[in-house]
Amino acid sequence: MWEALKRLYHRMGSPKWFYEISARWLPWFAIPAALFMIVGTVWGLAFAPADYQQGNSFRIIYIHVPAAILAQSAYAMMAIAGAIYLIWRMKMAAWVAAAIAPIGASFCFIALITGAIWGKPTWGTWWVWDARLTSMLLLLFLYFGVMALQKAMDTEDTSAKAGAILSLVGLVNIPIIKYSVEWWNTLHQPATLKLTEESTMAMDMLIPLLIMIVGFYLLFATLIFMRTRNSVLWHERKKNWVKKLVQVQAEK
Amino acid sequence: MSLVTATIKRDLVIAARNPGEWLNPLMFFLMVLALFPLAVDPDPKFLAKIAAGVVWVAALLATLLSLDALFKADVEDGTLEQWLASGESLYAMALGKVFVHWCISGLPLTLVAPLLALMMNLPDDAYGALFFSLLLGTPILSLLGAVGAALTAGVRSGGLLLSLVILPLYIPILIFGASAVYHAGIEMEYAGQLGFLASFLCISMTLTPFAVAGALKLNLSR
Numbered sequence: 392m393w394e395a396l397k398r399l400y401h402r403m404g405s406p407k408w409f410y411e412i413s414a415r416w417l418p419w420f421a422i423p424a425a426l427f428m429i430v431g432t433v434w435g436l437a438f439a440p441a442d443y444q445q446g447n448s449f450r451i452i453y454i455h456v457p458a459a460i461l462a463q464s465a466y467a468m469m470a471i472a473g474a475i476y477l478i479w480r481m482k483m484a485a486w487v488a489a490a491i492a493p494i495g496a497s498f499c500f501i502a503l504i505t506g507a508i509w510g511k512p513t514w515g516t517w518w519v520w521d522a523r524l525t526s527m528l529l530l531l532f533l534y535f536g537v538m539a540l541q542k543a544m545d546t547e548d549t550s551a552k553a554g555a556i557l558s559l560v561g562l563v564n565i566p567i568i569k570y571s572v573e574w575w576n577t578l579h580q581p582a583t584l585k586l587t588e589e590s591t592m593a594m595d596m597l598i599p600l601l602i603m604i605v606g607f608y609l610l611f612a613t614l615i616f617m618r619t620r621n622s623v624l625w626h627e628r629k630k631n632w633v634k635k636l637v638q639v640q641a642e643k
Numbered sequence: 644m645s646l647v648t649a650t651i652k653r654d655l656v657i658a659a660r661n662p663g664e665w666l667n668p669l670m671f672f673l674m675v676l677a678l679f680p681l682a683v684d685p686d687p688k689f690l691a692k693i694a695a696g697v698v699w700v701a702a703l704l705a706t707l708l709s710l711d712a713l714f715k716a717d718v719e720d721g722t723l724e725q726w727l728a729s730g731e732s733l734y735a736m737a738l739g740k741v742f743v744h745w746c747i748s749g750l751p752l753t754l755v756a757p758l759l760a761l762m763m764n765l766p767d768d769a770y771g772a773l774f775f776s777l778l779l780g781t782p783i784l785s786l787l788g789a790v791g792a793a794l795t796a797g798v799r800s801g802g803l804l805l806s807l808v809i810l811p812l813y814i815p816i817l818i819f820g821a822s823a824v825y826h827a828g829i830e831m832e833y834a835g836q837l838g839f840l841a842s843f844l845c846i847s848m849t850l851t852p853f854a855v856a857g858a859l860k861l862n863l864s865r
Contacts, residue, residue, distance in 0.1 A: 560851075
């Protein structure tokens with residue numbers, strides 16, 4: 392098992408191998424992603440029962456919660472990919488980390504926007520300084536910081552390393568930020584604005600949500616594969632195998 | 644004398660001969676504080692309510708502005724290469740540089756803040772909390788900020804980038820610092836907040852020098 396993992400890791404270091412294998416893997420992520428998201432959306436929007444307090448407006452949860460979960464785990468993945476680059480100097484890891492940043496930020500943004508839209512009918516306002524909203528906003532700021540830093544560096548290597556160091560510092564800080572915001576919130580505001588807790592959700596509301604979360608993870612994987620493949624082609628554009636690939640495509 | 648103590652001494656002498664280095668953040672601190680009564684409301688009761696937060700925000704911004712220059716000169720004139728070539732641990736070097744930065748930015752801010760808080764009509768009971776929260780909090784601001792300063796040292800117009808990168812990381816310190824002062828003002832217990840700040844200080848003192856050292860090395864491969 393360990394040997395197999397090690398072999399996979401070493402192969403992953405080869406951009407060419409990744410490009411070829413990911414072409415075969417891509418449909419196995421993309422098609423289930425579409426299926427899960429279609430089933431989850433239709434089930435969630437049309438068949439799940441309406442909430443007894445919030446009516447139909449709660450249905451935005453089927454986009455809001457998966458996006459929020461993805462935004463958080465994407466940050467961790469970005470930091471881990473960055474650490475792999477810092478420690479073992481594996482170029483693929485740097486490209487994956489760079490591919491994740493804008494996608495994670497987009498999920499974070501989607502979570503904030505859907506949260507605002509959800510907040511209007513349920514809380515009567517677009518934005519409140521609720522602990523979860525605030526820590527999500529700060530996560531978006533962390534993404535912005537990493538992306539701005541990556542853009543500002545003039546070489547590939549420093550850009551990847553600087554982004555990796557910052558995302559690791561951010562990863563250590565995320566729990567601290569999260570708990571301090573929660574602590575701050577309980578002091579400044581009474582906890583009237585609790586969202587429906589997931590564990591207390593009814594089964595027929597929860598199942599489509601779980602389907603959507605799986606669908607979002609698959610979508611995320613698909614997007615990462617696509618962006619990393621693009622990045623492989625761009626970085627290896629002077630290599631023979633890419634030139635051959637382009638020629639074959641052109642002849643077709 | 645080791646390289647670290649020599650650098651600390653050199654930087655302190657430079658700061659003593661260029662008073663602007665430590666005076667400018669102080670003046671900035673004063674000016675930002677003056678903006679709030681002008682822009683929001685000069686009513687003493689209102690000021691007393693927002694004083695804790697405003698003083699902390701102003702101290703944070705003043706520290707942030709002074710950070711930009713922390714490693715810039717050393718990167719540009721080749722001192723950084725000499726540090727690396729000397730074999731001295733970059734970890735100790737980073738701690739030394741942060742210590743000097745705190746001496747010329749955080750420490751004066753801490754000493755002056757109670758005086759300026761008078762102008763903001765801070766409640767009488769809050770002065771001790773203000774002093775101690777800044778005393779514990781400003782070194783953390785310098786430590787975390789040093790990571791950003793090291794990352795952006797070689798970047799043109801790195802100042803704004805530095806703020807973007809570092810501000811989100813400052814949030815917990817701002818929350819606990821301001822809340823210690825606020826709670827002292829309404830005669831509540833604030834030892835817990837100071838305890839949190841002290842533990843953050845311990846964590847950041849042990850961990851951030853690694854990140855600073857790693858980020859400094861990036862400036863060589865440029």
